[in-house]
Amino acid sequence: MNPSIYIQKIIEKENLTQEEAYSFIEGVMKGNISEILLSSFLTALKMKGETIDEITGFVRAVRDASFKVNQMNSHDFLDTCGTGGDGKNSINVSTLTAITLGSLGIKVSKHGNRSVSSLCGSSDFLDEFGYVYTGDHEKIAERILKHNFTFLFAPHWHPAMKFAASVRKELGFRTVFNLIGPLSNPLSPAYQLVGVYNKNLLEIYANVLKNLNCKKAIICHSNDGFDEFSIFQTTHFVLLDNGKITKHEFNPEVLKLENLNPSEVFAINRSESVRLSEKILNGENSTGALKVALNTGVALFLMGKENSIESGFFIARNHLLSGEVHSYFKKIIADSRT
16 A cells, blocks of 8 residues: 555545545554655645545544454444534533433443543543543443443554554644544444534534444534534434434424523533532532433433433433432442452
């Protein structure tokens, strides 16, 4: 494989095939592509625009280069990892949703990383509460069978990404690696709830997940800019259901929520984000809890546990207010330290 050929194609606005995209990123993961060539490739690709086939090939290469475990193949589970990058400085809804779902008996393999553009990334959030997510990969994966939840810290599962790290940092703009992060769960979940920072990515992500043989997925972006379902404004989402892709909208007015307080969703720093999250985990009724309940309800609908997003929301809200999520979270934190 001559990487220069692929770079030349992209410069000439020609699209790569899935196989070509796979081959290039496979070379990156093996440390065979120089930083100069990788920088040229990522810049040219950004200017051309990434296609569905290209993103699919990249994701497959990244997944194949990750650590593998043996016992997860026969289990259907969910990932709630989103793109981030919505710049909203809100609480970490995807992680809180994942924990809530685990406490409801839904198997969740939460893929994530440190904060890049948000106040508190998934691993930052779990660090604050003392949840341990590094160590033996098999044992970390087994947590999903023991307690319905595990967290896959991206650098721990994708060590080959180190070959792209300095280039990504130096370039300073979003590259295809930002797009493939939420799709690169090494356990290849059958279900995904993916929030995206741009509405234009909705159908692209749905088609990539279809190519990856994902059973069901919801990809969402709200009118007020969240990469998750919003309780303030309408959310646009695409549903992938066994190969069929359909477009939908969800208006939170159907929930008949009153006296919403945005200050219980947005934070000015990490410590405040954690404080707001603690209130939710402790079962306090807040606007933040309602937002987590909505996204949990979406996942329950996606997994076929509820017939509608609305009914999923009310199940999740009552569960959060019961305090059971707090007890569950304490249990999985303790287990992670053994």
